[in-house]
Structures are given as C-alpha cells and as structure tokens.
Amino acid sequence: MAKPMTFTCTACGAAANKWSGRCEACGDWNTIVEEAPLSAGPARKSLGAQRGTAIRLSDLATEEAPPPRTGSGIAELDRVLGGGLVPASAILVGGDPGIGKSTLLLQAAASFARKGLKSLYISGEEASAQIRMRAQRLGLADAPVKLATETNLRNILTTLESEAPDLVIIDSIQTMWADNVESAPGSVSQVRASAHELTTFAKRKGTSVVLVGHVTKDGQIAGPRVVEHMVDTVLYFEGERGHQFRILRAVKNRFGPADEIGVFEMTGNGLAEVLNPSALFLSERDAPAPGSVVFAGIEGTRPLLVEFQALVAASPHSQPRRTVVGWDGGRLAMILAVLESRCGIPFTGLDVYLNVAGGMKITEPAADLAVATALLSAREDAAIPADTVVFGEISLSGALRPVGQTENRLKEAGKLGFTTAIAPARSKTGGGAGLALKPMGDLAQVVGEIFGAG
Ligand SMILES: Nc1ncnc2c1ncn2[C@@H]1O[C@H](COP(=O)(O)OP(=O)(O)O)[C@@H](O)[C@H]1O
Numbered sequence: 001m002a003k004p005m006t007f008t009c010t011a012c013g014a015a016a017n018k019w020s021g022r023c024e025a026c027g028d029w030n031t032i033v034e035e036a037p038l039s040a041g042p043a044r045k046s047l048g049a050q051r052g053t054a055i056r057l058s059d060l061a062t063e064e065a066p067p068p069r070t071g072s073g074i075a076e077l078d079r080v081l082g083g084g085l086v087p088a089s090a091i092l093v094g095g096d097p098g099i100g101k102s103t104l105l106l107q108a109a110a111s112f113a114r115k116g117l118k119s120l121y122i123s124g125e126e127a128s129a130q131i132r133m134r135a136q137r138l139g140l141a142d143a144p145v146k147l148a149t150e151t152n153l154r155n156i157l158t159t160l161e162s163e164a165p166d167l168v169i170i171d172s173i174q175t176m177w178a179d180n181v182e183s184a185p186g187s188v189s190q191v192r193a194s195a196h197e198l199t200t201f202a203k204r205k206g207t208s209v210v211l212v213g214h215v216t217k218d219g220q221i222a223g224p225r226v227v228e229h230m231v232d233t234v235l236y237f238e239g240e241r242g243h244q245f246r247i248l249r250a251v252k253n254r255f256g257p258a259d260e261i262g263v264f265e266m267t268g269n270g271l272a273e274v275l276n277p278s279a280l281f282l283s284e285r286d287a288p289a290p291g292s293v294v295f296a297g298i299e300g301t302r303p304l305l306v307e308f309q310a311l312v313a314a315s316p317h318s319q320p321r322r323t324v325v326g327w328d329g330g331r332l333a334m335i336l337a338v339l340e341s342r343c344g345i346p347f348t349g350l351d352v353y354l355n356v357a358g359g360m361k362i363t364e365p366a367a368d369l370a371v372a373t374a375l376l377s378a379r380e381d382a383a384i385p386a387d388t389v390v391f392g393e394i395s396l397s398g399a400l401r402p403v404g405q406t407e408n409r410l411k412e413a414g415k416l417g418f419t420t421a422i423a424p425a426r427s428k429t430g431g432g433a434g435l436a437l438k439p440m441g442d443l444a445q446v447v448g449e450i451f452g453a454g
C-alpha cells in the first residue's frame with residue numbers, strides 16, 4: 001500500500017512524499033512542512049455507487065446578463081475589481097504583513113456599506129477595540145459596517161447563514177480554524193478547508209467574500225497562493241515600507257481584466273487614491289542624470305510613466321554584480337547580451353544596478369528599450385534629455401518590435417509635458433499626441449542616435 005503524503009508546501013500547497021529544503025513545484029525554499037493529508041480517513045465509496053441528481057444543460061447561445069456590480073466609489077479599487085464588486089464572488093487580497101490590507105479593506109467595507117451593501121468585517125487578528133480605533137482614525141466610525149472578532153469557522157458560517165450579508169471580509173484566512181480539520185490554524189489544510197467553505201458559501205448565498213491572506217516568508221504559515229485557484233479574483237497589495245505608494249494589482253480576475261492596477265498613497269488618514277500615478281511616480285525626479293530614463297508603460301488599461309534608473313560601474317569582483325529591483329533579472333541579462341553581441345558594447349567587468357523608481361514593479365516587455373537606454377546612458381555617462389520618453393520591445397537580433405497601445409503611451413507622455421518619444425519604427429500612432437516620434441529600426445540605431453556611436 002502506498003504511504004500517505006504527509007509533506008506539504010506552505011507557499012503553493014503542493015504535496016510531497018518526503019521533506020526537502022526546496023519545493024519542487026514552486027521552487028521556494030524552506031516551505032515544506034509535515035502535515036496531515038487532507039484526504040485522511042476511511043476510504044470513500046465510489047461515487048457511481050449512488051445515484052445523484054441529473055444536472056440541467058443549456059445552449060452555448062443562452063443569453064445571460066452581465067453580472068450586476070456595485071461600485072465602492074473608490075475608483076482605484078473598482079477598476080481593479082473589473083468595474084465594481086460582483087455578487088457571489090470570492091476575492092483574495094494578498095500582501096506582506098503591515099502593507100495596509102486591513103486598512104484598505106476596512107475602507108472598502110465602509111464604502112460598500114454606504115452604497116447600500118450589507119457589509120460584515122470579521123477579524124481573527126485584532127481586537128474589536130483596535131478595529132474601532134482604526135475606523136475612527138480613518139473617519140469611518142459612522143459607516144454601517146458590522147464588526148466581529150472570531151476565528152472559529154463554524155461560528156462564522158452560522159452567523160453568515162442568518163445574517164446573509166452582501167459582503168463579508170475575512171481578515172485573515174490564516175487565522176481561521178475549521179474544527180473538522182485536524183491541524184493548526186495557518187496550516188495548508190486549515191487554510192484550504194476554510195477557503196473552500198467560505199467560497200462555497202459565497203456561491204450558495206450570493207455573498208461576496210473577501211479573504212485577506214498574508215504573504216509569509218518563513219514557511220510556518222500557508223501563504224495566499226494556496227487559495228489562489230479557489231477564488232474568482234486574486235489581488236495583491238504591493239509596495240515598499242519606505243515608500244508611501246501602494247499598488248493593488250489584479251493577477252487573476254474572472255470578472256475583468258487581469259494586470260489592472262490601482263494606485264494608493266498611505267497617509268495618516270488611511271489609503272488615499274492616486275488618480276494621476278504618472279505624476280506621482282515622476283515627482284521625485286531631479287535634473288536629468290545619466291542612467292535615468294522615463295518609460296511610457298501600460299498597466300492594465302491605463303498608461304503609466306515610470307523612471308528606470310541604471311548604475312554601471314567598474315567591478316571590484318571577479319564575478320560582476322547584476323542587481324535588479326522592480327524588473328526581471330533574466331530579461332536584464334538578455335538585454336545586456338544583445339547590447340554586447342549586436343551593438344558591440346560590452347559590460348564585462350562592470351557592475352550593473354537597475355531600479356524602477358517609486359517601488360513599482362514592471363513586467364511589460366515594452367520596457368526593454370527603456371532599460372537598454374538607461375544602461376547605455378549610465379555606461380556612457382550621458383544623460384537622456386528630460387523631455388524624452390522611451391518604449392519598445394527588443395528581440396534577440398537587436399531589432400525593435402512595436403508594442404501595443406502606442407497612442408495611449410504618447411498621450412500620457414504629452415499630458416505630462418514630454419515632447420519626444422524614442423520608439424520602434426512601424427509603431428502605430430494616430431498622430432494626435434503632439435509628440436515628436438523618433439522611430440528606431442534596431443538597437444544599434446538607438447545607440448547611434450543617442451551617443452553618436454554605433
Ligand atoms: N495610528 C496610525 N497612524 C498612522 N498610520 C498607522 C497607524 N496605525 C497603523 N498605521 C499604518 O498602517 C499600516 C498598515 O497597517 P494594516 O492595514 O494593519 O496592514 P496589514 O493588514 O496589511 O498587516 C501600518 O504599517 C502603519 O504604517
């Protein structure tokens with residue numbers, strides 16, 4: 001007889017049959033823990049042994065109205081949700097401890113309550129008095145939100161059953177405890193079981209359920225990825241402690257576009273919406289410095305200008321450093337290789353640091369050209385003019401590929417006072433943005449244009 005699996009990854013939930021330092025499924029370190037398997041217990045009877053109820057089938061052409069949504073009035077939140085809150089949806093909000101999840105969701109609960117949704121906030125982490133103090137500080141003390149502190153899932157479900165709210169916030173899923181599962185709160189089995197019960201309740205009763213999940217690094221508590229596939233919408237709340245910006249990012253959304261972001265600023269009165277994030281992200285820019293390049297990006301459906309900063313210096317190490325914050329390290333290596341082999345600009349013996357200002361994370365390949373330009377600018381110690389934005393994808397041959405939404409990028413840049421865009425030739429523009437486009441065929445041409453070399 002096969003031995004039961006008793007090891008689980010707290011980061012992704014994968015099962016393993018022995019302990020190891022690194023999870024084979026997700027690659028995280030020190031996340032494998034010993035845990036009772038979820039399917040423990042007497043062998044189940046085959047499902048075929050007992051008749052079920054025949055299910056109703058429908059045509060593909062059946063017309064169904066789009067889900068009715070409720071807006072919170074917080075535009076940055078509503079956009080990330082795909083245009084408001086969908087009834088009976090299950091939403092996961094993940095993020096580092098202290099990033100502002102409880103603050104955001106108390107504000108959200110209050111806003112939805114003021115729009116007429118019956119809203120419940122259940123905390124397993126903080127005392128009611130603490131939450132009331134936060135509500136007072138945020139100016140939300142009079143919002144019609146019902147509050148409870150509880151971790152027993154059975155009690156919570158009983159309460160939800162009789163209260164039948166439109167919206168319930170569970171803060172956090174890692175503190176919930178289902179008494180029919182034999183493991184500690186925060187374990188993979190508990191988090192899974194709790195999330196399953198709550199999402200099932202959402203579908204059955206039409207309640208929107210928001211699960212808060214802490215991102216954990218130490219592998220003692222299951223992380224939010226364990227429940228990602230059980231919910232309709234996965235949002236991550238990101239930011240750096242030292243920065244006041246917070247980004248709410250949709251990484252999965254059954255009811256709207258993924259990749260959509262909402263930008264907030266953490267203030268003494270809670271999270272304030274940032275309606276013009278480009279202006280905010282560029283606000284700390286000084287006079288044009290070598291290595292600094294403004295990238296005209298798109299996040300979800302909205303254009304966003306951010307600054308890439310590169311530093312290139314002679315390395316004292318035999319293995320030069322490649323340090324990246326806010327951009328993909330593998331992609332940086334690729335761009336360095338293209339610069340070296342297609343443009344003859346070597347980076348051997350040089351340390352390379354690349355940073356996205358403001359704590360923003362960029363994943364668009366359209367930022368390739370901005371990165372390459374920042375690297376060149378830093379290496380040659382030549383500043384890019386302050387009125388110039390850059391975007392475009394770089395292929396391994398060194399050719400530049402046009403990217404989507406060129407017109408939107410140009411418009412946003414124009415709004416913020418930029419006059420010139422370095423972009424791939426063949427970029428589709430409507431010509432209405434009022435920016436001078438410098439079309440570039442390949443990376444070597446960019447090198448020549450900016451530095452008179454090539
Ligand atoms: N009294 C306060 N005044 C101003 N800011 C506060 C106060 N209390 C907490 N904060 C800020 O709110 C942040 C977010 O807290 P919280 O919403 O509880 O985060 P999370 O739920 O993600 O752990 C804290 O890190 C802190 O910066």
Ligand SMILES: [Mg+2]
Nearest residue numbers: 101102125171
């Ligand atoms: Mg919290």
Ligand SMILES: [Zn+2]
Nearest residue numbers: 009012023026
């Ligand atoms: Zn894993």
